[in-house]
Amino acid sequence: MNDEQSRDLYDRALSVMPGGVNSAVRAAIEPYPFFVRKGDGGHVIDADGNRYIDWVMGLGPLLLGHDLPESVRAGIQRNASEGPMYGAPSEIEVDLAEFVVRHVPSVEKIRFVNSGTEATTSAVRLARGYTGRNKIVVMQGGYHGAQESTLVEGDADDPAPSSAGIPQSFAEHTLPVPFNDEAAVREVFEEHGDDIAAVLTEPILGNRGIVYPEDGYHEFLREITDEHGALLIFDEVITGFRVGGLGCAQSEFGVTPDLTTFGKIVGGGFPVGAIGGRAEIIEQFAPSGPVFQAGTFSGHPVTMAAGLETLQFAAENGVYDHVNGLGEQLRSGLTEILADQAPSYTVTGTDSMFKVIFTRDGPGANSLEEQCSSGCRQRPACPRYDTCPKNGADVAAAETDRWRRIFWGQMKDQGVFLSQNQFECQFVSYAHTDEDVEKTLEAYKEAL
């Protein structure tokens, strides 16, 4: 595979950008990342002209793939060409806000920002401002962006910053617990209940393999937060408008959080984030309330148009049936391949998300007798329920080295672009086809 152009671009990039990239994970491909020239439907074409089936899809925002439908394109162009932004409100912000409020039951009001990170940062500040409390419970292996309150590792007794540059005194306000572990949550509420502002969790862990909640887990979080006067925040930056269709993952689980953070799809491929929730809480944001929140680019007309037109297109064109159907084909095809060739590995995912996790014997082991035929809905009904990863640690114990060797050595060379590391999930778009699925399964067969 010719990659001279990418190598030269990477050399240039290394001279002027840290690690040669603008976001950490992009440099994970070895020996260097390919540089994308353009997208084409469900594919990307790199600087050397190599074509890849793209299951990364911008890390999630591109529900419709790279070729935007005419209505989306027109909305973007109209709003870009009439003066890109104003520092004053415009109608398209109200249109998108109304759309989200109409479709996501827990959202009565919403504020748009510019990234998922900004959304979770503001949601945490809002929860603290609303409750007058300091502490935030998060899930080990969860990810909420590059922000001080959640870049924390360890456990609730010994939280520590997971990045240089964050004071230990900040980390002390964050209480990490294992996902799917009710006892651990009960314990932190017993100890710190009066000072817990919120439990912040992805409804499905999407940044540490894909880990599905056990039946009743979110209901439990809803009850215990209510009992203690804390808020429940769902971080739906990945799952929002992907899992559970336009109602998001919360509608799938039938649990109503107080606040929801959004990103990715709601901006149709442009920089976006949002915090939605109960009106009484969202009203605490400035200028109606005392919690300061502001942004030059927030509610950017081009982003709002891309988001609104994308969601409207999805509502009217069977997009979720298409992407979820291909997701199911990928998961069941992969399950068969693993049963045959790599029985200790696990397929995870739901709706249009999928992942192979290189679990070994023990948690996650996939045996010939107990094949998963239902994607990865890790509910007790699943025949493989007992062996699927239940939390971040189960996934972290997987063979990350093998991910590098197999996927950067083999899948990329066969023209398949998968997420750059073992932990992040992969996405199906409306532009993907049956043929893309078949070719991808063939490539996995070969690689494994």
Ligand code: PMP
């Ligand atoms: N929350 C979740 C669940 C995410 O997956 C991400 C990013 N993948 C973020 C927050 C941060 O979003 P952004 O990268 O747009 O800042």
